[in-house]
Amino acid sequence: MIRDALKNEFQRIVGKDNVMTEPAELHAYSYDSAVLDQTQPAIVVRPENSESLGQVVRLCNENGLKLTVRGAGTNLSGGTIPHPGGVVCLTTALDKVLEINEEDLYAVVQPGVVTAKFAAQVAAKGLLYPPDPGSQAVSTLGGNVAENAGGLRALKYGVTKDYVMGVDFFDVNGELIRSGGKTVKCVTGYNLAGLMIASEGTLGVFEKLTLKLVPPPAAYKAMMAVFPDVMDASRAVAAIIANKIVPATLEFMDNFTIRTVENFRKAGLPVDAAAMLLIEVDGHPAQVEDDAAKVESICKDNKAISVRVAKDDAERNAVWQARRDALPALARVKPTTVLEDATVPRSKIPAMMQALDKIAKKYDLTIGTFGHAGDGNLHPTILTDKRDQKEWHRVEAAIDAIFEEALALGGTLSGEHGIGLAKSKYLKNEYGVGAINYSRRMKSVLDPNNILNPGKILGPLLA
Amino acid sequence: MADIKKLVSMLKELDDLLTGCMRCGMCQAQCPVFAQTGRETDVTRGKLALLSGLSEEILKDPEEVNEKLQRCLLCGTCEANCPSGVKVTDIFLRARAILTGYLGLPPTQRLIFRRLLTNPKLMNNLLSLGSSLQGLFTKDADSVIGTSCARFNAPLIADRHFKKLASKSLHSQTPHKDTPPGKSGLRVAFFPGCVTDKVFPQVGQAVLKVMEHHQVGVFMPPNQACCGIPALSSGETEVFDNLVRQNLDLFAKGKWDYLITPCATCTATIHELWPKYYGDKMDAVRVKDLADKVMDVSQFLTDVLKVAPKEAVTPTKVAYHDPCHLRNTLKITAQPRQILAAGGKYAAAELPGGPSCCGSGGSFNIKHYKLSDVIGRKKAESIAATGAKIAATSCPACMLQISDMLSKSGHSIPVKHVVELYAETL
Ligand SMILES: Cc1cc2nc3c(=O)[nH]c(=O)nc-3n(C[C@H](O)[C@H](O)[C@H](O)COP(=O)(O)OP(=O)(O)OC[C@H]3O[C@@H](n4cnc5c(N)ncnc54)[C@H](O)[C@@H]3O)c2cc1C
Ligand code: SF4
Ligand code: SF4
Ligand code: SF4
Numbered sequence: 001m002i003r004d005a006l007k008n009e010f011q012r013i014v015g016k017d018n019v020m021t022e023p024a025e026l027h028a029y030s031y032d033s034a035v036l037d038q039t040q041p042a043i044v045v046r047p048e049n050s051e052s053l054g055q056v057v058r059l060c061n062e063n064g065l066k067l068t069v070r071g072a073g074t075n076l077s078g079g080t081i082p083h084p085g086g087v088v089c090l091t092t093a094l095d096k097v098l099e100i101n102e103e104d105l106y107a108v109v110q111p112g113v114v115t116a117k118f119a120a121q122v123a124a125k126g127l128l129y130p131p132d133p134g135s136q137a138v139s140t141l142g143g144n145v146a147e148n149a150g151g152l153r154a155l156k157y158g159v160t161k162d163y164v165m166g167v168d169f170f171d172v173n174g175e176l177i178r179s180g181g182k183t184v185k186c187v188t189g190y191n192l193a194g195l196m197i198a199s200e201g202t203l204g205v206f207e208k209l210t211l212k213l214v215p216p217p218a219a220y221k222a223m224m225a226v227f228p229d230v231m232d233a234s235r236a237v238a239a240i241i242a243n244k245i246v247p248a249t250l251e252f253m254d255n256f257t258i259r260t261v262e263n264f265r266k267a268g269l270p271v272d273a274a275a276m277l278l279i280e281v282d283g284h285p286a287q288v289e290d291d292a293a294k295v296e297s298i299c300k301d302n303k304a305i306s307v308r309v310a311k312d313d314a315e316r317n318a319v320w321q322a323r324r325d326a327l328p329a330l331a332r333v334k335p336t337t338v339l340e341d342a343t344v345p346r347s348k349i350p351a352m353m354q355a356l357d358k359i360a361k362k363y364d365l366t367i368g369t370f371g372h373a374g375d376g377n378l379h380p381t382i383l384t385d386k387r388d389q390k391e392w393h394r395v396e397a398a399i400d401a402i403f404e405e406a407l408a409l410g411g412t413l414s415g416e417h418g419i420g421l422a423k424s425k426y427l428k429n430e431y432g433v434g435a436i437n438y439s440r441r442m443k444s445v446l447d448p449n450n451i452l453n454p455g456k457i458l459g460p461l462l463a
Numbered sequence: 464m465a466d467i468k469k470l471v472s473m474l475k476e477l478d479d480l481l482t483g484c485m486r487c488g489m490c491q492a493q494c495p496v497f498a499q500t501g502r503e504t505d506v507t508r509g510k511l512a513l514l515s516g517l518s519e520e521i522l523k524d525p526e527e528v529n530e531k532l533q534r535c536l537l538c539g540t541c542e543a544n545c546p547s548g549v550k551v552t553d554i555f556l557r558a559r560a561i562l563t564g565y566l567g568l569p570p571t572q573r574l575i576f577r578r579l580l581t582n583p584k585l586m587n588n589l590l591s592l593g594s595s596l597q598g599l600f601t602k603d604a605d606s607v608i609g610t611s612c613a614r615f616n617a618p619l620i621a622d623r624h625f626k627k628l629a630s631k632s633l634h635s636q637t638p639h640k641d642t643p644p645g646k647s648g649l650r651v652a653f654f655p656g657c658v659t660d661k662v663f664p665q666v667g668q669a670v671l672k673v674m675e676h677h678q679v680g681v682f683m684p685p686n687q688a689c690c691g692i693p694a695l696s697s698g699e700t701e702v703f704d705n706l707v708r709q710n711l712d713l714f715a716k717g718k719w720d721y722l723i724t725p726c727a728t729c730t731a732t733i734h735e736l737w738p739k740y741y742g743d744k745m746d747a748v749r750v751k752d753l754a755d756k757v758m759d760v761s762q763f764l765t766d767v768l769k770v771a772p773k774e775a776v777t778p779t780k781v782a783y784h785d786p787c788h789l790r791n792t793l794k795i796t797a798q799p800r801q802i803l804a805a806g807g808k809y810a811a812a813e814l815p816g817g818p819s820c821c822g823s824g825g826s827f828n829i830k831h832y833k834l835s836d837v838i839g840r841k842k843a844e845s846i847a848a849t850g851a852k853i854a855a856t857s858c859p860a861c862m863l864q865i866s867d868m869l870s871k872s873g874h875s876i877p878v879k880h881v882v883e884l885y886a887e888t889l
Contacts, residue, residue: 022527024504024524027516028503029503030512031486032488033486046502073503135488135489331546332483335479336485337547385482
């Protein structure tokens with residue numbers, strides 16, 4: 001329980017209406033989108049301006065209160081599950097786009113701005129903010145930077161980190177630290193903005209973000225290629241890249257996912273196909289025509305049964321609808337949906353697919369796989385019912401096996417969802433003890449009281 | 464108060480429905496209440512988590528959970544867009560019934576539900592008395608929209624600009640109707656709904672005119688009871704059953720092909736909620752039959768009578784608001800627009816920012832007027848932004864809310880039902 005005196009202090013900083021301590025309110029901030037156990041904070045605060053955000057951080061540090069910053073709470077790794085009895089600080093009121101600069105192609109935003117709303121404002125000015133996580137309709141830019149979120153366009157356009165020019169953040173003392181800037185080139189001092197990317201709220205609290213914008217492509221073309229064999233589909237992926245074509249998007253769906261989506265939408269998807277690739281090329285109109293023709297023939301050379309090129313926006317939308325339907329359709333099959341994001345080098349996708357197949361059989365589980373084939377980022381999605389304890393134990397074992405396999409293939413634990421609480425125990429398997437110790441030393445200096453989102457990424461700190 | 468263990472065991476029955484929520488948080492993009500407050504307890508995911516918490520006895524205060532649960536318009540927008548297909552409104556209605564059973568309603572509200580709502584005759588008499596007295600307490604606010612506001616300081620009215628009760632309700636203008644099918648060969652049963660009957664009788668008259676024009680016979684029995692949604696959403700399931708039964712008996716007295724209503728909420732309630740929540744399972748056939756035959760008036764005109772849109776030379780723009788219960792629950796969005804255009808005079812103007820709830824939500828408007836007001840004012844601004852000189856919708860409850868909001872924000876734009884505009888062109 002939080003002492004009354006502290007509660008009063010928080011109320012003084014953010015206003016009475018923005019302090020929550022009722023049990024129901026605390027309960028509503030005890031979870032995020034990860035399938036993990038809930039823990040409750042002691043207090044939830046919602047600053048409405050950056051000054052009070054800084055004061056909240058300082059007050060927490062002065063009193064040794066553990067602080068978890070929360071955007072939309074859509075992360076899939078437990079990054080916003082608070083420390084028991086700690087403080088949750090919401091950024092939902094810090095939602096202003098401060099500047100969209102059309103001359104120098106950057107924007108300055110508060111951390112609570114919703115990604116899709118920002119992208120729409122940018123698009124209205126004839127520009128593009130490419131990072132487009134599947135959660136963009138609700139996720140916040142602060143959350144995107146803290147997780148280094150990726151999206152469908154990552155293959156060609158990169159992920160959030162490729163668009164972060166600067167991060168202004170509060171350190172634990174509530175001092176505002178500026179980093180990066182508005183110039184295309186900027187190498188002044190340590191790359192502190194880079195340090196903040198993917199830090200999951202453990203090193204600083206973002207106050208303001210400067211993001212890079214780009215001109216949108218003049219033309220695009222989407223297509224759907226159907227394969228009789230997963231190996232053929234993966235060979236097509238490799239061949240497209242080897243032919244020096246970088247599609248904006250190159251997505252994969254396995255047979256189980258295709259069947260589930262078809263069941264859900266009845267859009268006439270090929271239910272017998274072993275795999276499907278959904279591809280979009282964009283750029284200069286002439287180049288788009290050229291690339292599309294090449295991609296089509298490469299798919300056919302790699303035994304595609306059919307390649308459907310979208311003729312207009314309606315057909316293009318149908319292609320992307322099929323992809324957007326993957327998660328919703330899978331999510332309806334069983335009560336609990338565990339979405340993983342183990343990532344392997346592109347050439348290892350066939351091996352990873354085979355491994356997933358084996359794991360599903362060994363642990364007797366239903367796994368549907370879809371994801372970003374172009375960058376090797378697969379989303380094996382385990383469908384289960386958490387209330388079935390026996391099965392849940394098998395799910396946990398299967399998750400261990402998936403990560404083990406991804407690492408054995410030279411891959412990584414997370415392509416885009418972060419480490420949080422969910423994967424901290426695997427960290428040493430990927431980078432070894434040295435990296436963890438280095439990170440912990442850094443954290444212990446920057447955050448001596450260990451108040452910033454403790455337990456995330458690095459696990460419980462050893463004294 | 465009943466035993467908390469019993470409450471928990473009743474909530475456990477919701478468990479299967481609740482586990483479908485994967486906590487993805489995508490409902491944050493949909494919920495109009497969350498859009499205003501940014502609080503997790505105000506969004507679907509949060510409310511579902513509170514119910515789980517209560518059923519798992521992590522939370523121990525049902526009153527607190529109930530209070531949070533009431534901060535919902537039951538607009539169904541989250542459900543229509545939930546990737547996991549969670550039956551949100553079903554869960555909320557059942558939970559409200561369970562919690563009301565446990566906590567009990569405030570006595571005055573209970574009295575209104577049990578004594579007044581279930582007795583249409585008494586209610587009609589009382590309200591017509593009210594209608595003749597209301598002038599004493601109110602004054603005109605906007606003559607174009609036809610709204611009034613409080614003459615003296617009146618807490619219940621607050622700063623509302625409301626539509627007054629009609630001086631003569633539909634049921635006193637046209638107590639009943641029983642006409643044979645004409646050339647169309649069809650006969651409809653007509654359920655105007657309370658708001659049409661008591662506030663917008665002209666909407667009811669428009670429906671009758673349109674039916675006559677298309678030579679459709681009408682069966683409109685006297686003493687119709689409310690569709691029951693206010694009772695159901697407050698958890699008063701017995702009152703709800705009573706109202707459904709009264710209506711079933713009433714409409715059984717005639718022979719007709721479709722049951723039509725000009726009220727989106729009534730249509731959705733009869734179509735979806737009657738078969739699901741009517742407690743008398745012995746009566747399942749009757750209720751299913753009615754639910755299968757109910758139609759929104761625009762839907763009947765376009766889908767059954769094949770009334771088609773007519774190209775107008777210089778159409779007048781009409782800002783069209785999609786009522787949640789048509790858009791989310793019944794997926795009816797094209798038909799009202801077609802009926803707007805059918806007279807060859809109007810064309811639907813789309814609201815900037817796309818469709819959204821008007822913020823009325825039945826008793827939500829009374830319990831959380833401030834929130835309802837912010838949501839509604841946004842709606843008013845988006846209607847004004849179209850530049851249209853008329854606003855239209857397909858639900859009298861929305862008409863009330865939008866009139867209040869336009870009037871208060873100083874936009875003198877009259878609010879009509881689409882069927883009124885169509886009838887006017889015949
Ligand atoms: C359906 C669905 C689809 C998804 N699709 C994708 C996808 O395609 N690609 C992808 O990468 N991810 C995806 N995700 C995961 C998730 O949406 C992203 O990680 C997203 O970036 C999280 O944003 P958020 O605003 O919800 O952050 P939160 O979940 O609230 O927070 C995430 C982390 O950021 C920290 N944080 C938030 N704000 C600040 C701040 N101001 N200062 C410091 N730290 C802060 C938090 O402490 C936490 O550690 C998906 C999730 C779902 C549920
Ligand atoms: S969108 Fe549906 S599944 Fe996702 S959190 Fe909301 S209610 Fe749950
Ligand atoms: S029904 Fe409407 S108000 Fe209620 S939670 Fe869903 S979106 Fe929000
Ligand atoms: S839905 Fe509303 S307007 Fe229609 S009958 Fe019921 S209470 Fe009356």
